[in-house]
Amino acid sequence: MVTSAVTLTVKDYKSDVKPTWCPGCGDFAVLSATYKALADLQLRTERVVIVSGIGCSSRIPYFLSTYGVHSLHGRALPMASGVKLANPDMTVMVMGGDGDMFAIGAGHMPHAASRNLDLTTVCMDNQIYGLTKAQASPTSKIGQVTKSTPYGVAAKPINPLLTVLAAGATFVARGYSAKPKMLAELFVAGIKHKGFSFIHVISPCTEFNNTYSFYDAQATDLPADWDKSDLQKAMGLAITEEKPHLGVWYETERPVLDQVLHSLEKEIKPFDTSAYLKRFE
């Protein structure tokens, strides 16, 4: 991480584009937490890349003064992986929604986690498709009535934390848009973590799936003595929890892909076409 010589504040990370989200949308808190985390870490704006997919939450890169990629629905992870592998010493964040990460782009998630590329992935989960106006999402609850499921959702919701824990994510946490201070702390910890970090954010959609009062009542912090190094315990909680737990669920260290790949050769040489072609003589 390359930090700034002059002190950067939250406003340095704001672009001149005003967010397009509905009033009260959980994503505002995610955006503010991102500004705050980047300012806390004093990261230079030109050394940060925010990569998103498609959806309400995926508009986020436009609202930051950093580099950004507004990619395709579900494709933020591969694209961010390319950005990171090209720029291993920069901070790359992947930000998007539950549809992006666990429906159309779900195939990329386990591989991004297993590769342990140093990406900070933030999933803004509102359990609904907001931008297309209220169809079911992969994390919608069984029985949830949406425009595309007038008789209720039949499928068991995908469990984001269990999925990434199983695939090998090395930093797994959950935050809640109504707790912005904790959110910024989780982002700081996720960015600082060397390896694939995944932060699940409960980010309610006030327009189509307003769950604030439900989560205000249900969300609970992980116990103070929670052992972050215990994968089995974390997976067990992901399977059994009835009330969503907030905080850092799991953290471990494992070789990081971008560093592994860039350390394969001790001595980097420029390409010598003539020498290379000798093998075909």
Added chain:
Amino acid sequence: MEKNEIIIRLAGEGGEGVISTGDIFTQGAARTGYHVFTFRTYPAEIKGGHAWYQVRVGAYPVLSMGDGVDVMVAFNAEGYYNHKHLINKGGVLIYDPDTVTPEESSSVIAYGIPFNTIARKELDFFRGKNLIVTGFLAGLFGLEPSSLEGLIRSRFARRAELLASNLKSLYAGYEHATKKIEKRDPYFLTPVEKIPRLVLSGNDAIAAGALAAGCRFFAGYPITPASEILETMSKELPKLGGVSLQVEDEIAAIGMAAGASFGGLKSMTATSGPGLSLMSEFLGWVSMSETPCVIVDSQRAGPSTGMPTKLEQADLNHALYAGHGDFPRIVMAAGSVEDAFFRIIDAFNLSEKYQMPAIFLSDQSLSHRTESMLKPDLSRIHVEDRLRPTAEQLKDYRRYAVTESGASPMSAPGMAGGAYVAPGLEHDEKGHVDTPLQSHIIMMPKRFRKLDGARKDMGQLSRHGAADATIGVIGWGSTEGVIQEAVDRANASGHKVAALHPKLLSPLQVDDLRKFMDSVEHVIVPEVNYSGQFAHYLRSILGDSVVQLNKYGGLPFTPGEIFKKIEEVARNGNQRGNSHR
């Protein structure tokens, strides 16, 4: 009369050594100074199934796999029965009498050589059979065994015990041909001046060209017949400080390549038709966000999974039109192995300069065949790097500044003042997405204008054949050599024919094509597909009717097939009664 150009075909069970025998003989011949052109086809299974390998070797440049077979080596009965009808009159059959009982034939010279018995009983080394055959061919046609010995020595450099047995096998075969049989055939490779040539496959050439063009990021997913590019890049890129990665699917492959390109590296992915289908969604994003990216499609016979190890040139429509919406793209196709090396560099240059996807079409024939070529003149290599913003431009940076050429200076993460969001949404000069209607009207022509520059950069198309031709042949991709050979043959037999072979397929070099078509009476368009995709494309842009020549059996054209069509058109004109105009 001695014949110093030979078409040798080896056929047998897959995994039996058919391919390796062919490869060693080919390399040895090329090292001695001969020109070689190979074709191979093998079953999609790893072991078993019918495999064959063909090498055409001569003292003069060989442009195609040729017509028929001069020398047939049948490793088993199936090999014999599948190919015996292709043996040219006066040709040679080499077989093992223990496994093959050939029919009586007065037009074929047959040598029954007990390869299996020699290997088992004389040498006590059954795996030496391939090299006995290789040595026999060398002895029969007068190829110096020293070049073959060198190859075997380097192949088994670290396995001394195997080296001795393999060399013994090679010389056993060689001596069998020179001492134990009486040569009755006219084929003889006359000694040639030993000019060092390279022997490489199309996929080797594509990887080498990409590295020379500055490619430093590759992501791919294994698929026949493109996998060797992934394998080569994975081996070579780390040495250059680059990255190559096998990823979960082709969508991720092109996504990572696009991401790495946004991140500042020249990037490529390689696939075949099924993979290009998956990549389609990204083509539009890459063009919209003006991110350079090279996509190699080594075509195979489709549709769907089709025939993975067989040839077809049937992804042209997909390369030209895949993706929703209107967007510019570069599509190129190479004509030969040497051409693949230079054209992939062109593809990178155009993609980098004009910041759009460049789809590079190879195919099963080109990717997997080997050809000999002179060491390329490296002074011909020009590498284009993407336009970067100046310090002045970064003061009020407009990533998508409207310019005359259509291309705008492109920043990369790390450049202060250069931050922008690469969008798939319609956007203004700064990349902002809030006034799409207005932006769309400005940005569509800006993006498409870049094609004019790309067309100009490729220079003029050069024609092959008669200056006063009445018949023109227009092809694309890996058929360049076989078309030229057919045209040469036609001109030698009194016809007036010329060929044109555009390498840039999008945008098409319309003026040169127009000029060529106007200069001839009839145009034949040979292509290895059923429907005539290129013929339709030419008609749609130039409005002319053309004579289609389509082949779709999974194998390349022979010069004779194209020559026959030329004769037919010379005799009857366009059979539908109208010329192409």
